Amino acid sequence: TPPAERYEYQAEVSRLMDLIVNSLYSNKEVFLRELISNASDALDKLRFLSVTQPDLLKGGVDLDIRIQTDKENGIVTITDTGIGMTQQELVDCLGTIAQSGTAKFLKALKDSKDAGGDNNLIGQFGVGFYSAFLVCDRVVVSTKSPKSDKQYVWEGEANASSYTIREETDPEKLLPRGTCLTLHLKRDDKGFAHPERIQKLVKNYSQFVSFPIYTWQEKGFTKEVEVDEDPAETKKDGQDEQPEKKKKTKTVVEKYWDWELTNETQPIWLRNPKEVTTEEYNEFYKKTFNEYLDPLASSHFTTEGEVEFRSILYVPAIAPMGKDDIVNPKTKNIRLYVKRVFISDDFDGELFPRYLSFVKGVVDSNDLPLNVSREILQESRIVRIMRKRLVRKAFDMILGISMSENKDDYDKFWENFGKHLKLGCIEDRENHKRIAPLLRFFSSQSVDELISLDEYVENMKPEQKDIYYMAADSVTSARNTPFLERLLEKDLEVLFLVDPIDEVAIQNLKAYKEKNFVDISKEDLDLGDKNEEKDKEIKQEFGQTCDWIKKRLGDKVASVQISNRLSSSPCVLVSGKFGWSANMERLMKAQTA
Numbered sequence: 124t125p126p127a128e129r130y131e132y133q134a135e136v137s138r139l140m141d142l143i144v145n146s147l148y149s150n151k152e153v154f155l156r157e158l159i160s161n162a163s164d165a166l167d168k169l170r171f172l173s174v175t176q177p178d179l180l181k182g183g184v185d186l187d188i189r190i191q192t193d194k195e196n197g198i199v200t201i202t203d204t205g206i207g208m209t210q211q212e213l214v215d216c217l218g219t220i221a222q223s224g225t226a227k228f229l230k231a232l233k234d235s236k237d238a239g240g241d242n243n244l245i246g247q248f249g250v251g252f253y254s255a256f257l258v259c260d261r262v263v264v265s266t267k268s269p270k271s272d273k274q275y276v277w278e279g280e281a282n283a284s285s286y287t288i289r290e291e292t293d294p295e296k297l298l299p300r301g302t303c304l305t306l307h308l309k310r311d312d313k314g315f316a317h318p319e320r321i322q323k324l325v326k327n328y329s330q331f332v333s334f335p336i337y338t339w340q341e342k343g344f345t346k347e348v349e350v351d352e353d354p355a356e357t358k359k360d361g362q363d364e365q366p367e368k369k370k371k372t373k374t375v376v377e378k379y380w381d382w383e384l385t386n387e388t389q390p391i392w393l394r395n396p397k398e399v400t401t402e403e404y405n406e407f408y409k410k411t412f413n414e415y416l417d418p419l420a421s422s423h424f425t426t427e428g429e430v431e432f433r434s435i436l437y438v439p440a441i442a443p444m445g446k447d448d449i450v451n452p453k454t455k456n457i458r459l460y461v462k463r464v465f466i467s468d469d470f471d472g473e474l475f476p477r478y479l480s481f482v483k484g485v486v487d488s489n490d491l492p493l494n495v496s497r498e499i500l501q502e503s504r505i506v507r508i509m510r511k512r513l514v515r516k517a518f519d520m521i522l523g524i525s526m527s528e529n530k531d532d533y534d535k536f537w538e539n540f541g542k543h544l545k546l547g548c549i550e551d552r553e554n555h556k557r558i559a560p561l562l563r564f565f566s567s568q569s570v571d572e573l574i575s576l577d578e579y580v581e582n583m584k585p586e587q588k589d590i591y592y593m594a595a596d597s598v599t600s601a602r603n604t605p606f607l608e609r610l611l612e613k614d615l616e617v618l619f620l621v622d623p624i625d626e627v628a629i630q631n632l633k634a635y636k637e638k639n640f641v642d643i644s645k646e647d648l649d650l651g652d653k654n655e656e657k658d659k660e661i662k663q664e665f666g667q668t669c670d671w672i673k674k675r676l677g678d679k680v681a682s683v684q685i686s687n688r689l690s691s692s693p694c695v696l697v698s699g700k701f702g703w704s705a706n707m708e709r710l711m712k713a714q715t716a
């Protein structure tokens with residue numbers, strides 16, 4: 124047999140291992156969650172590939188995870204019958220970090236350091252395979268990929284900068300398929316090799332893994348056995364004749380070891396919503412999406428009729444870290460299953476428009492083919508119907524948050540995802556009716572608290588026909604603009620659009636409850652209080668003044684007009700009816716600069 128080859132870890136891996144060990148020492152048990160989730164991922168991959176390559180399942184081995192403990196030697200083994208790894212994959216996967224969970228961990232660590240750091244947060248992230256070294260001196264990974272004839276063994280030690288890979292030669296260790304991890308526990312961590320301890324951790328961490336997890340448990344059954352009765356007992360009152368030998372039955376416990384199913388494998392979305400608690404939904408969310416905060420809302424539903432599917436959707440409590448992903452539709456936020464088989468979480472707007480890509484959840488359909496591909500998804504009529512329903516449910520869920528007694532929830536939602544909804548005004552005309560009631564703005568009468576359009580409409584004057592707005596770069600500058608004077612005097616409320624995207628969003632909406640949005644900084648603002656007689660008089664009196672000013676300013680202004688919109692300022696610069704507002708102009712300048 125060829126000798127073991129030694130490889131150096133990529134530099135980041137060594138650093139990551141230090142970090143994990145230093146930041147998670149008080150939360151060591153997460154190693155089991157991580158390794159089980161890798162086993163479950165490997166089984167998911169196999170099940171998915173086997174849809175088109177049924178050969179992969181030959182040998183008829185079940186898809187499961189088995190965990191065995193050896194108390195005496197301080198060893199835990201975790202065996203899965205998943206996709207396994209080839210020699211090259213061992214190098215790529217266990218010697219470098221290009222992997223999602225790990226990358227997320229490093230990013231969270233950096234962000235939390237940048238933010239002045241709550242290091243506890245780290246314990247909540249998927250930290251991956253290397254967490255094994257929290258409790259292990261030595262880890263041996265023996266793995267067989269269906270792509271390779273040979274089985275390979277990866278071996279690494281804690282605090283080492285290199286690892287080895289060799290071919291598996293021990294015939295007892297050959298696997299039909301999948302991966303066997305042998306964890307040699309550190310002296311102080313040998314307690315993890317107790318069957319009851321492992322059982323408890325599996326129950327706690329892996330309740331939503333959809334493959335059976337068996338743990339190796341000592342069991343006992345009771346048995347009645349016949350024993351000879353002690354003659355001393357039967358001797359009574361000095362009777363001295365030889366007593367007849369009596370038989371007596373006794374209960375004994377017979378011990379043996381066997382595999383015991385330790386998790387519940389019925390996916391939570393298949394259960395009856397009436398029987399699932401909020402805690403269970405939240406736990407499922409946190410475990411599935413590696414989140415550490417409860418979601419703001421969840422919705423579990425089944426649709427019937429034309430297209431049947433089950434789904435649980437969630438609104439996260441915070442937007443993902445980093446600014447880059449506000450409109451990135453390529454999140455891994457929706458996990459699609461077909462008849463319980465995990466198909467993909469790699470979507471690009473097929474199931475949710477990009478402005479709703481922050482919604483997380485699972486969708487399980489019986490109507491899609493198991494070997495559904497990207498192309499099929501994009502063209503499928505079924506998917507289009509699903510998307511419509513999902514979007515509607517997402518809006519119901521958000522509306523629910525906005526009506527919740529706990530006002531904080533919607534504030535949180537708006538702070539994190541308000542921008543997304545505004546983007547929706549621009550990109551999704553069809554859902555304007557659903558988006559508009561969810562929008563929030565400051566106004567001339569509410570400069571500290573955001574109001575909804577419904578609140579605005581309720582507060583409208585009886586004769587008021589339009590919804591007034593004013594775009595500015597802050598509430599303070601909006602408040603100080605001369606455009607406001609007349610409206611304030613007449614006690615008309617004006618929305619302050621202070622987010623750059625607001626104005627475009629509002630212009631796309633055009634109207635709310637049949638009331639048009641009107642920019643108060645535009646030329647022809649009509650407050651419905653024209654006095655034509657008086658206008659004429661004033662025009663005559665000041666006509667020449669206007670001409671004179673226009674002459675002096677020349678091309679700098681389009682025209683100089685008499686206005687009835689000011690009450691104390693002598694003049695104001697307004698934009699033409701069809702021109703850009705000052706705010707828009709500022710935005711365009713910023714973009715081309």
Ligand code: ADP
Nearest residue numbers: 161162165207216222223224225251252253302
């Ligand atoms: P992540 O699970 O986030 O990708 P990990 O560090 O947990 O990161 O695992 C790294 C990679 O190693 C996985 O993506 C997978 O390719 C591979 N791997 C780990 N455990 C197994 C396993 N039991 N079977 C097959 N591949 C595995």
Ligand code: MG
Nearest residue numbers: 161224251252
């Ligand atoms: Mg992992």
